Amino acid sequence: MLERLTTDARRALVAAHEAARAAGAERISVCHLVYGLLVAGGDEQSVRLQAIGLTAAAVREHITPVTADSGPPPLSAAEARDLRNQLRDRGLTAEEARDVVTRVQQQRALGPVALDDGARAAVATAIAGSDDPIGGGELLAAVVTSPSPELAALLVAIGVAPGDMKEALRLNP
Numbered sequence: 001m002l003e004r005l006t007t008d009a010r011r012a013l014v015a016a017h018e019a020a021r022a023a024g025a026e027r028i029s030v031c032h033l034v035y036g037l038l039v040a041g042g043d044e045q046s047v048r049l050q051a052i053g054l055t056a057a058a059v060r061e062h063i064t065p066v067t068a069d070s071g072p073p074p075l076s077a078a079e080a081r082d083l084r085n086q087l088r089d090r091g092l093t094a095e096e097a098r099d100v101v102t103r104v105q106q107q108r109a110l111g112p113v114a115l116d117d118g119a120r121a122a123v124a125t126a127i128a129g130s131d132d133p134i135g136g137g138e139l140l141a142a143v144v145t146s147p148s149p150e151l152a153a154l155l156v157a158i159g160v161a162p163g164d165m166k167e168a169l170r171l172n173p
Contacts, residue, residue, distance in 0.1 A: 004127055006135040012040035016119075023063045027116035030148045033123075035059040037140045045137050048168040054160045062157045075105055122146040144169060 005013070013028075016036030020028045038046055038056035049055075075083065080101050087097035115123065126134050126142035143151070144165055155162050 004134050006133045008040050008136045009134055009139050012036035012136050015039040027114055028119050029116050030118045030122055030143050030151045031063055031154045033119050033143050037136050040136055045140055045169055052160055052164050052168050058158045062154050118148045
């Protein structure tokens with residue numbers, strides 16, 4: 001699905017991924033996508049969004065972890081101890097068991113970050129809209145026009161009306 005994205009759009013996804021990780025989110029949300037698109041920006045649309053106060057810094061300040069889609073919590077001390085003991089009972093040395101538990105903890109804390117349903121739908125909408133390569137502008141338009149309560153809340157927190165954002169991008173509000 002992502003092979004049709006231009007270099008700029010891919011760069012935006014990388015920035016969104018990094019923002020999601022930094023926020024401790026398990027999934028990349030539409031808010032992370034907006035941040036990534038602003039960071040990767042430099043195009044006319046990014047300049048127009050910055051003019052109405054929607055900047056990468058403002059978005060980053062308000063990004064919060066996505067708790068509804070969050071993955072498993074880190075192992076508690078008791079769970080880690082129980083897992084080490086079970087691994088020892090199966091023949092692993094204390095050091096091997098400790099290494100396995102450490103890897104499990106790291107995977108739970110830093111596991112792969114995937115698109116949440118809203119972000120996935122926005123990317124799919126952008127891709128379905130054309131047979132041409134999909135750039136940051138098309139991806140941004142799909143994100144902005146997607147029905148996302150999270151994006152609406154972010155815009156309110158920043159002080160940008162959704163209609164102003166659509167108008168700045170010259171989309172039909």
